[in-house]
Amino acid sequence: MSERGKLIVVSGPSGAGKSTVVFKVMEQRGDVCFSVSVTTRSPRPGELDGREYFFIDHERFQEMVDRNELLEHATYVSNSYGTPRRYVEEKLNAGFNVVLDIEVQGARQVSEKMPDAVKIFIAPPSLEELERRLTGRGTESPEVVRGRLDRARQEYLEADFYDYLIINDDAGHAASELNAIITAEHCHFSDRAQLLRDSH
Amino acid sequence: MSERGKLIVVSGPSGAGKSTVVFKVMEQRGDVCFSVSVTTRSPRPGELDGREYFFIDHERFQEMVDRNELLEHATYVSNSYGTPRRYVEEKLNAGFNVVLDIEVQGARQVSEKMPDAVKIFIAPPSLEELERRLTGRGTESPEVVRGRLDRARQEYLEADFYDYLIINDDAGHAASELNAIITAEHCHFSDRAQLLRDSH
Numbered sequence: 001m002s003e004r005g006k007l008i009v010v011s012g013p014s015g016a017g018k019s020t021v022v023f024k025v026m027e028q029r030g031d032v033c034f035s036v037s038v039t040t041r042s043p044r045p046g047e048l049d050g051r052e053y054f055f056i057d058h059e060r061f062q063e064m065v066d067r068n069e070l071l072e073h074a075t076y077v078s079n080s081y082g083t084p085r086r087y088v089e090e091k092l093n094a095g096f097n098v099v100l101d102i103e104v105q106g107a108r109q110v111s112e113k114m115p116d117a118v119k120i121f122i123a124p125p126s127l128e129e130l131e132r133r134l135t136g137r138g139t140e141s142p143e144v145v146r147g148r149l150d151r152a153r154q155e156y157l158e159a160d161f162y163d164y165l166i167i168n169d170d171a172g173h174a175a176s177e178l179n180a181i182i183t184a185e186h187c188h189f190s191d192r193a194q195l196l197r198d199s200h
Numbered sequence: 201m202s203e204r205g206k207l208i209v210v211s212g213p214s215g216a217g218k219s220t221v222v223f224k225v226m227e228q229r230g231d232v233c234f235s236v237s238v239t240t241r242s243p244r245p246g247e248l249d250g251r252e253y254f255f256i257d258h259e260r261f262q263e264m265v266d267r268n269e270l271l272e273h274a275t276y277v278s279n280s281y282g283t284p285r286r287y288v289e290e291k292l293n294a295g296f297n298v299v300l301d302i303e304v305q306g307a308r309q310v311s312e313k314m315p316d317a318v319k320i321f322i323a324p325p326s327l328e329e330l331e332r333r334l335t336g337r338g339t340e341s342p343e344v345v346r347g348r349l350d351r352a353r354q355e356y357l358e359a360d361f362y363d364y365l366i367i368n369d370d371a372g373h374a375a376s377e378l379n380a381i382i383t384a385e386h387c388h389f390s391d392r393a394q395l396l397r398d399s400h
Contacts, residue, residue, distance in 0.1 A: 121389065126399040156396050164384070165392040167399075177387050184364070184384035187377050189321065192365040196356050199326040 005031065005097040006185050007088065007114050009107045011159070012122035013152035015133045017168045021122060022099050024175035025182070032182065033096045035088055038064065041079040054084065072102060072109035083110070097182050104158050111161065118185050120178065121162040125169040127152060205231065205297040206385050207288065207314050209307045211359070212322035213352035215333045217368045221322060222299050224375035225382070232297045232382065235288055238264065241279035254284065272302060272309035283310070297382050304358050311361065318385050320378065321362040325369040327352060 012018050026032050038054045040061050049055050056064075061080050064070050073082030083100055091098045100110060110117050124130040127149055134145045159165075164181055168174040212218050226232050238254040240261050249255050256264075261280050264270050273282030283300055291298045300310060310317050324330040327349060334345045359365075364381055368374040 121396075123396055123399070159396065160389065160393065162389045164387045165389045165396060166387060167392070167395055177383060180380040180383035181387055183377060183380035187364040187366060187381055189360065189362045189365045192367070193360065195367055196321075196323055196359065196365060199323070 003095055003186065005092045005095050006182065007092060007110070007117040008032075008097055008099045008182065009110055009117050009119045010099055010101050010122060011104050011107050011119075011155070011162070012168075013124065013130055013155060014148050015130050015137075016122045016124045017133075017171055017174070018101055018122050020171050021166070021168060021174045021178055022101070024171060025178050028175070028179055029182075031095060031097055033091060033098060035083055035091070035098050035100050037081050038070070038084050039079060039081045053081075054087075071100075071113050072106035074103070074106055085113075104155050108161065118164070118181065119162040120164045120166060120181065121159045122166045122168055122174065123156070125167055203295055203386065205292045205295050206382065207292060207310070207317040208232075208297055208299045208382065209310055209317050209319045210299055210301050210322060211304050211307050211320075211355070211362070212368075213324065213330055213355060214348050215330050215337075216322045216324045217333075217371055217374070218301055218322045220371050221366070221368060221374045221378055222301070224371060225379050228375070228379055229382075231295060232299060233291060235283055235291070235298050235300050237281050238270070238284050239279060239281045253281075254287075271300075271313050272306035274303070274306055285313075304355050308361065318364070318381065319362040320364045320366060320381065321359045322366045322368050322374065323356070325367055 010018050010022060022032070022034070036050065036052075036054060038056050038061065040056060040058050043049065043053070043055050047053065058080070061082065064082060064084070065073060069085055070082035071085050071088060073080060075081075083102070083106070088098050088100075100106075102110070107119055111119060124133065130152060131145060131149055134140055134148055140148070166174050166177050210218050210222060222232070222234070236250060236252075236254060238256050238261065240256060240258050243249065243253070243255050247253065258280070261282065264282065264284070265273060269285055270282035271285050271288060273280060275281075283302070283306075288298050288300075300306075302310070307319055311319060324333065330352060331345060331349055334340055334348055340348070366374050366377050
């Protein structure tokens with residue numbers, strides 16, 4: 001893999017099936033990987049440092065923010081999460097298309113720091129279907145489900161800066177679209193013009 | 201097929217294998233077709249009006265030019281060729297992705313009249329390989345081959361307004377890239393934003 005990979009930012013409501021779609025694409029092609037985030041929260045049983053997350057303390061996290069070492073970051077309750085720029089760059093240079101599964105606000109931050117990032121919004125076929133999926137899990141209270149639906153509506157209003165929209169009515173079909181987008185993004189004339197000059 | 205198709209402009213040197221690549225994609229998906237050009241030249245044995253070309257006289261051709269009924273047109277020796285806008289529009293509205301196999305100058309004309317056209321340049325892996333392919337046909341004189349190579353060099357210099365570049369080192373691989381580009385172009389956020397609003 002000599003060609004530099006693409007940074008693929010994926011957003012969408014919880015319950016849209018983002019992970020399922022990305023994992024399907026990973027099965028289809030070996031040049032796609034998830035980024036690994038840094039977090040200040042403690043590892044849960046079974047989590048490995050460098051696999052699920054890079055586990056760091058608040059002091060180191062703040063240092064990374066100050067030194068512009070994070071492509072985006074956010075704090076939920078008392079825990080902070082961020083995307084380490086160096087990790088992403090190393091993977092891109094190794095030829096991997098690096099997927100960031102992040103929220104709309106984070107996508108906006110990444111987009112400013114990495115204008116070449118490919119921004120893909122994955123949505124369920126309808127909010128009714130999203131409600132069914134979230135309720136069907138049986139793990140979320142009605143209040144949580146309602147909160148997620150409100151959040152989805154808000155995200156839809158802010159999503160117009162994404163490059164692509166995939167409606168996940170069928171995970172196999174959605175994965176084939178994501179796969180095609182990654183392939184097509186590598187075919188841009190500007191990325192390949194050197195090949196033409198070399199063959200001149 | 202309810203979604204409007206995309207206009208796909210394909211250019212590249214004679215011998216780059218454009219037709220082979222497009223025909224392979226047509227085998228893979230039923231929503232791709234070639235446009236049918238108008239021409240003032242006479243039908244050759246076996247050619248059918250409306251299949252290979254629409255055969256028209258010089259007077260009608262000039263009328264189509266004057267009425268802006270052609271997306272692009274060009275004259276070679278004493279025969280004129282052009283792409284009829286209405287035919288293309290009907291196919292696009294029927295959901296077909298319509299492929300125009302035209303030269304760089306024609307692509308520029310189409311691009312001005314149809315800014316949404318997807319412009320793809322298909323090139324051989326090298327000019328040496330192009331020379332081998334053209335010579336290997338055994339039908340072209342050395343002068344013709346040399347002329348085609350000069351023309352290819354000139355086209356490369358003018359090709360920077362294309363959206364995508366496909367290097368046809370292997371027709372199967374090139375077809376998979378063209379296929380992916382067509383799929384990805386249908387996933388653009390701006391084309392699908394209405395789906396998100398409808399599901400709101």
